[in-house]
Amino acid sequence: MKLKLRVWRQKNNQAKGGFEVYNVEADEHMSFLEMMDVLNEELISKKKEPVAFEHDCREGICGTCNMVIDGRPHGPQKGTTVCQLHMRHYKDGDTITIEPWRVSSFPLIKDLVVDRSAYDRIIQAGGYISVNTGQAPDGNAIPIDKEVSSEAFDAATCIGCGACAAACPNGSAMLFTAAKVAHLGKLPQGKVEHKKRVQKMVGQMDKEGFGFCSNVGACEVECPKEISTENIAMLNRSYLGSMLSTND
Amino acid sequence: MSLKNNIPKGPLAEKWTNYKSKMDLVAPNNKRRIEVIVVGTGLAGASAAATLGELGYKVKAYTFHDSPRRAHSIAAQGGINAAKNYQNDGDSIWRLFYDTIKGGDYRSREANVHRLAEVSTDIIDQCVAQGVPFAREYGGLLHNRSFGGVQVSRTFYARGQTGQQLLIGAYQALSRQIANGNVTMYNRHEMLDVVKIDGKARGIITRNLLNGKIESHAAHCVVLATGGYGNVFYLSTNAMGSNVTAAWRAVKRGAYMANPCYTQIHPTCIPVSGEYQSKLTLMSESLRNDGRVWVPKSVKDAQAIQRGEKTGLDIKEEDRDYYLERRYPAFGNLVPRDVASRAAKVACDEGKGVSKTGLAVFLDFASAIQRYGKSAALSQGISDPDAGTVLKLGEKVVEEKYGNLFQMYEKITGENPYKFPMKIYPAVHYTMGGLWVDYNLQTNIPGLFALGEANFSDHGANRLGASALMQGLADGYFVIPYTIGTFLSHEIRTPMISNETPEFKAAEKEVKERIQRLANSQGNQTVESFHRRLGKIMWEYCGMSRNEEGLKKGRQMIRELRKEFYSDVYVPGSDTEYNPELEKAARVADFLEMGEVMMLDALNRNESCGGHFREEFQSQEGEAQRNDADYTYVAAWEWDDENPILHKEDLEFENVELKTRSYK
Ligand SMILES: Cc1cc2nc3c(=O)[nH]c(=O)nc-3n(C[C@H](O)[C@H](O)[C@H](O)COP(=O)(O)OP(=O)(O)OC[C@H]3O[C@@H](n4cnc5c(N)ncnc54)[C@H](O)[C@@H]3O)c2cc1C
Ligand code: SF4
Ligand code: FES
Numbered sequence: 001m002k003l004k005l006r007v008w009r010q011k012n013n014q015a016k017g018g019f020e021v022y023n024v025e026a027d028e029h030m031s032f033l034e035m036m037d038v039l040n041e042e043l044i045s046k047k048k049e050p051v052a053f054e055h056d057c058r059e060g061i062c063g064t065c066n067m068v069i070d071g072r073p074h075g076p077q078k079g080t081t082v083c084q085l086h087m088r089h090y091k092d093g094d095t096i097t098i099e100p101w102r103v104s105s106f107p108l109i110k111d112l113v114v115d116r117s118a119y120d121r122i123i124q125a126g127g128y129i130s131v132n133t134g135q136a137p138d139g140n141a142i143p144i145d146k147e148v149s150s151e152a153f154d155a156a157t158c159i160g161c162g163a164c165a166a167a168c169p170n171g172s173a174m175l176f177t178a179a180k181v182a183h184l185g186k187l188p189q190g191k192v193e194h195k196k197r198v199q200k201m202v203g204q205m206d207k208e209g210f211g212f213c214s215n216v217g218a219c220e221v222e223c224p225k226e227i228s229t230e231n232i233a234m235l236n237r238s239y240l241g242s243m244l245s246t247n248d
Numbered sequence: 249m250s251l252k253n254n255i256p257k258g259p260l261a262e263k264w265t266n267y268k269s270k271m272d273l274v275a276p277n278n279k280r281r282i283e284v285i286v287v288g289t290g291l292a293g294a295s296a297a298a299t300l301g302e303l304g305y306k307v308k309a310y311t312f313h314d315s316p317r318r319a320h321s322i323a324a325q326g327g328i329n330a331a332k333n334y335q336n337d338g339d340s341i342w343r344l345f346y347d348t349i350k351g352g353d354y355r356s357r358e359a360n361v362h363r364l365a366e367v368s369t370d371i372i373d374q375c376v377a378q379g380v381p382f383a384r385e386y387g388g389l390l391h392n393r394s395f396g397g398v399q400v401s402r403t404f405y406a407r408g409q410t411g412q413q414l415l416i417g418a419y420q421a422l423s424r425q426i427a428n429g430n431v432t433m434y435n436r437h438e439m440l441d442v443v444k445i446d447g448k449a450r451g452i453i454t455r456n457l458l459n460g461k462i463e464s465h466a467a468h469c470v471v472l473a474t475g476g477y478g479n480v481f482y483l484s485t486n487a488m489g490s491n492v493t494a495a496w497r498a499v500k501r502g503a504y505m506a507n508p509c510y511t512q513i514h515p516t517c518i519p520v521s522g523e524y525q526s527k528l529t530l531m532s533e534s535l536r537n538d539g540r541v542w543v544p545k546s547v548k549d550a551q552a553i554q555r556g557e558k559t560g561l562d563i564k565e566e567d568r569d570y571y572l573e574r575r576y577p578a579f580g581n582l583v584p585r586d587v588a589s590r591a592a593k594v595a596c597d598e599g600k601g602v603s604k605t606g607l608a609v610f611l612d613f614a615s616a617i618q619r620y621g622k623s624a625a626l627s628q629g630i631s632d633p634d635a636g637t638v639l640k641l642g643e644k645v646v647e648e649k650y651g652n653l654f655q656m657y658e659k660i661t662g663e664n665p666y667k668f669p670m671k672i673y674p675a676v677h678y679t680m681g682g683l684w685v686d687y688n689l690q691t692n693i694p695g696l697f698a699l700g701e702a703n704f705s706d707h708g709a710n711r712l713g714a715s716a717l718m719q720g721l722a723d724g725y726f727v728i729p730y731t732i733g734t735f736l737s738h739e740i741r742t743p744m745i746s747n748e749t750p751e752f753k754a755a756e757k758e759v760k761e762r763i764q765r766l767a768n769s770q771g772n773q774t775v776e777s778f779h780r781r782l783g784k785i786m787w788e789y790c791g792m793s794r795n796e797e798g799l800k801k802g803r804q805m806i807r808e809l810r811k812e813f814y815s816d817v818y819v820p821g822s823d824t825e826y827n828p829e830l831e832k833a834a835r836v837a838d839f840l841e842m843g844e845v846m847m848l849d850a851l852n853r854n855e856s857c858g859g860h861f862r863e864e865f866q867s868q869e870g871e872a873q874r875n876d877a878d879y880t881y882v883a884a885w886e887w888d889d890e891n892p893i894l895h896k897e898d899l900e901f902e903n904v905e906l907k908t909r910s911y912k
Contacts, residue, residue: 012825029521029662037526037776044774044829049820052828054314056487058527059656061412062318080659088662109458110826117435120315124427128420129379133299133725134370136377140334143388153381153406156413160317183379190379 001026001092005039007051008099013108019097032075032085033058033065052111060084060224063159066166067112068099073163073222081161081224101166105173105209116162118208119176125204126197127180129190142188155182157225164219164227170211175219177201178231185238195242202239251504251884251897254686255359260903261341264363268730272737279304282736283467283744285452286310287439287494290319291411291717292700293473294418295724301425303729308465309422309431310454312438312489312831317419320475320487321720324411325532326395327403328717330368335392339400341365346904347398348715351584352680352708353858353874354906355507355882357899359687360705367726368718372404374725378417382406395533395713403714408532408652414717418724437463438831439494440763442470442501442696443755449696450745451752453759457831460824462760464747468739469695471728472498473720476679476701478511480839480846481791482783484676485517485530491835492842495683495702503691504884504895506684506704508842509850512711512859513792514677515588518660519608528675529660531611531653533713536581538616538646539670541592542570543600543609550600560602560610560669571595575869579911586710586859586872587911589674593792594870596673603671612669617642674792678716680707680859681849684884684897688731689723692884695735699723704882709858766833767823771816775833778813782806782836786843794850795863803847810840845885845892852894855879876906 003024010017024042026035033055040050056064060081067082069075075085090096098112106114156179164175181198184190190197213232220229256267274282282305286297289311297309313319331344344365349356372390376382382404383391392401406413425431434454441453443464451466477492478484499505516531544550544563552558571591573580583591592609595601602608621642625633633641643666647654654665661671683691683698685705690697700720707715746752789802813836821827856865856872857879865873882897 027522027524030524031526031660034524034526038524041774041776044818044820045772047818047820050829052826056313056318056489057320057323058488059323059529061409062320062322062487064314064318084656084659086659086662113826116314120317120423120435123420124423128424129377130424131374131377131421132302133295133374133421133729136370136373139332139372139376139382140389142376144384145388146384146386149381149384149388152379153413156379156381156416157409159412160315183381187379187381189377 001028001087001090003035003090004095006095006097009051009111010108012110026087026090028088030087031058031083032087033083035087052113054113055083058083061159063161066101066114066161066163068101068166070097073101073166074161074224079224079226081159101162103162103165103171105171106162106165116160118210119160119162119173121208122173122177122201122204123180126193126200127184129184130193144188148186152183152186155179155186155227155231158227159225161224163222163224165210167218167222168211169216169218170214172213172219173205173208173210174213174232174235175223175227175229177205178235179227181235181238182231185234194238198235198238199242202235251684251692251895252686253357253897254688255357256687260358260362263359264366271730272733274733274736274740276304278740280306281744282306282739283308284469284471284732285465285467286471286473287452288319288473288475288700288702289316289419289422290321290473290475290700291415291418291720292702292724293471294319294415294422295721296471296473296699296728297431298418298421298425299725299729300732301428301430304430307425307431308434308467310434310437310439310452312436312457314435316422316433316435317415319415320490321415321717322412323487324717325408325530326534327393327405327410327714328371328414328721329395329402329712329714330372330404330718331365331402332369332372334390335401337400339402343400344368344402348706348712349708349904350907350909351710351712353710353909354708354876354880354901355510355857355899356706356708358901358903363727364706364719364722367722370726371718371721375414375417378421380406380413380417393534398712411717414721418721439474440497440759440834441755442498442693443751444501444693445745445749445751448694451747453752453755455759455763458826460822460827462756462763464752464756466745466747466752468742468745469697469732469735471697471699471732472683472702473699473724474702476682477839477842478676478679480782480843481676481786482779483520483525483528483787485514485528488527491838493835493838495698496838496842498683498691498693498696499887501693502886503693503696504684504886505681505845506882506884507681507709507849508846508885509790509853510680510709510859511676512585512678512680513589513674515585515592515674516611516672517675517677518657519603519671519673520605529656530675530677531657531670531672533585535611535650535653536588538649539581539611539613540570540615541572541581541588541609541611542568543595543602545569547599550602553602554604554606556604560612569600576911583911584710585713586861589792590861592674608671608673610669611672613646613665614669617646617666620645678711680704680709680711684882688734689728690731690735697728697732699728709860763823763830763834766819766837767821767830769817769819769833771818773816773818775817775819775829775836778809778817779832779836779839781809782839782843785809786846790843790847790850793861793863796851799847799851803844803851806840806843806847813837813840841887845887848892849883849885852883853879874908880906
């Protein structure tokens with residue numbers, strides 16, 4: 001199939017960016033990123049600069065790939081990262097627009113590559129359970145309800161891709177932060193630090209300049225791991241609760 | 249140089265405990281004055297960096313990824329082994345030890361493997377405490393499942409995402425130490441050299457991938473946890489960025505590469521669909537519990553399938569060859585990975601492959617669907633179910649067990665595996681070989697340690713499923729924090745190492761020249777095309793089966809390809825900016841040398857064992873033939889541009905008897 005790609009090109013954060021148009025010949029069995037590989041191989045063989053984009057596992061689990069495709073983070077398919085999107089969902093003659101995550105807290109590096117280290121810093125602020133190696137009791141010492149464990153797991157499947165912030169009109173990192181708070185806060189091991197964790201992570205989120213959450217819900221729609229906005233409700237309750245209780 | 253493995257004396261089961269309680273320690277006040285570099289923050293590196301930070305060392309950690317959470321470890325699916333015996337099914341440290349030694353085809357060290365089995369139980373405790381949401385039973389206790397080649401259920405898992413959950417646990421522990429100031433994290437920094445001062449590893453040279461700056465980083469010692477080298481084959485199940493550069497640069501500074509020819513080829517992966525293909529996707533081993541592997545009996549039927557005139561459904565039961573069940577009646581579809589992979593190759597070599605390329609076999613769930621459907625109907629009180637009901641109920645059971653895998657298969661291939669049998673083919677998956685290390689996980693360069701898939705230590709010639717995650721975390725959480733003291737306890741009077749010594753300057757200069765040479769390459773062929781060609785040579789001559797003639801030819805071809813690479817590769821962009829093509833070029837350059845050592849090692853090993861199958865050494869039925877008299881050793885290679893030098897470490901078995909593996 002013949003496709004027309006409109007790709008965002010930008011040398012670096014200071015440079016002015018814009019769309020370039022490329023024609024590419026793709027095969028329906030290719031993945032979206034393999035189609036991008038074909039484009040890049042072609043550009044390189046014409047001694048032109050390839051399009052910079054990030055990827056690693058190409059299995060939808062590492063959270064590295066990130067492209068806004070025709071206005072949607074990770075493209076049109078529900079619950080699917082860019083790397084898992086396949087070309088059989090497109091047809092001959094289609095025009096596809098490809099852009100980077102556009103979030104001010106994720107500064108652009110080059111073309112489609114952005115800096116998502118803000119998410120690391122939110123985790124560093126408190127997204128963990130404070131236990132040193134060797135301090136742990138036996139794994140079966142605390143039975144955990146299967147349902148509870150399963151809910152914690154659902155939240156823990158977040159891949160840290162940043163699509164939630166990219167989808168949000170306010171550029172909010174709420175879904176990502178809430179997913180971590182829920183993962184740890186639902187488990188007995190994580191309850192001890194829960195209040196403090198919520199305060200610190202929300203504090204860091206604000207410090208990074210992410211927008212506020214106004215319950216638009218776009219994050220849940222675009223999240224490739226289908227993380228639920230119910231986690232945000234839990235975070236909000238805990239945050240309010242923690243502000244009302246004494247601050248320690 | 250003789251290789252001292254430094255295995256402590258004493259009975260096997262007491263070695264580690266005794267050694268630990270008597271080894272030299274570094275006091276807390278001294279730890280604060282000692283710097284440790286950890287390169288790589290996958291399971292092995294993140295767990296090591298976090299734990300060393302907790303202990304009070306000043307840690308600097310490096311990854312080429314944009315975040316530690318992206319490491320290749322994230323993609324592990326199936327699970328992690330531990331000898332907890334929670335199922336009360338007769339598991340024990342001894343049994344896990346024995347299974348691992350046997351699974352590795354008697355080519356690993358007893359003492360290392362026993363230690364691994366001992367600390368396996370602590371890993372689970374640690375991960376649970378960190379909040380890893382392992383699968384649980386209704387009573388709230390941890391659930392287990394069983395994995396290829398063993399008779400107990402000792403695998404802990406978190407749905408199909410065990411690696412992700414374990415890595416997130418280690419990443420969070422690491423994040424806590426970063427926040428506390430005990431670990432300084434360098435993301436998007438690629439290590440391009442090791443720096444030695446007076447024979448000891450004292451630092452690394454990195455390239456900042458955002459701006460291309462070449463930097464020197466010094467410390468009292470260096471720990472490499474940089475993963476495996478499966479991508480030397482171009483196509484593999486590894487993440488695209490996985491590479492050998494860190495380990496290879498250590499080799500160029502004198503470290504030895506051990507058993508490089510031991511590669512694990514996983515039998516159940518989605519087959520290659522075209523030239524453009526960039527990587528291969530694993531379908532978990534657990535599928536072989538219910539899927540039956542087959543090809544048509546006749547080449548004519550196979551050809552009709554290859555041309556698209558028939559599908560698997562058109563082949564009658566009596567015209568199918570369930571070759572694993574036929575050849576290995578005792579283990580059937582559950583033979584170990586190396587055996588299953590080779591059998592698939594044999595079938596396809598006979599012309600019986602079932603895809604356009606002829607390189608695929610069927611993995612069929614039809615019988616499982618029938619079986620589960622009937623029993624589900626019975627348990628619902630339907631004594632005489634019609635075919636439609638059986639099918640519906642059966643598919644539901646299969647969906648509950650493997651739903652996410654079936655979904656992934658359909659996403660990639662566009663084919664519904666509930667209706668048509670899956671097509672699978674073996675693919676490169678894991679590398680048992682790696683940097684040679686002693687019992688302390690120290691390489692032959694003092695002060696240079698290697699952990700996780702980057703070292704060779706525990707899996708011999710074949711790794712069992714769910715054991716890589718175990719080894720990575722054992723190394724990082726529970727071994728290196730102790731054994732690093734054997735080196736560092738002698739360094740407490742060594743002041744902070746400066747990164748401005750002549751050794752650092754010289755290494756920096758070399759790295760700069762190497763990178764600039766690549767960046768200025770104005771040839772005509774892309775980096776990717778060289779990598780693809782290297783992969784084809786490796787797969788053809790050093791893949792699932794090898795022979796002397798092919799290995800010699802392959803080695804020659806790699807040497808020629810290397811020459812061509814340096815004279816005709818084209819690298820766009822400059823070395824002072826974010827430039828993924830340049831990163832790739834440097835990695836492919838190192839693969840082009842690593843590939844040669846793999847060929848050499850395979851050529852040297854005149855036997856078949858585990859993942860290494862030499863056609864000259866097989867029984868009449870085509871089974872692997874080991875040669876214990878001559879090859880019960882670790883082959884450790886010292887690099888040399890002309891002729892790499894072989895060093896041997898004899899393997900001594902005091903506790904288990906060497907036997908021929910049989911799965912018939
Ligand atoms: C698809 C798949 C499924 C698997 N499933 C299982 C399973 O179910 N159970 C199991 O036990 N095993 C499994 N394995 C194997 C297992 O995942 C790996 O062996 C293991 O995770 C390797 O961990 P590691 O920490 O050694 O290396 P990695 O996770 O590969 O980490 C390497 C780290 O080193 C860094 N690095 C590398 N080179 C450099 C450099 N030059 N400079 C700076 N940083 C560098 C990287 O950035 C990364 O942080 C699976 C493997 C694959 C491919
Ligand atoms: S919550 Fe979803 S969209 Fe946001 S980072 Fe996690 S996986 Fe990505
Ligand atoms: S490349 Fe890993 S999630 Fe897409």
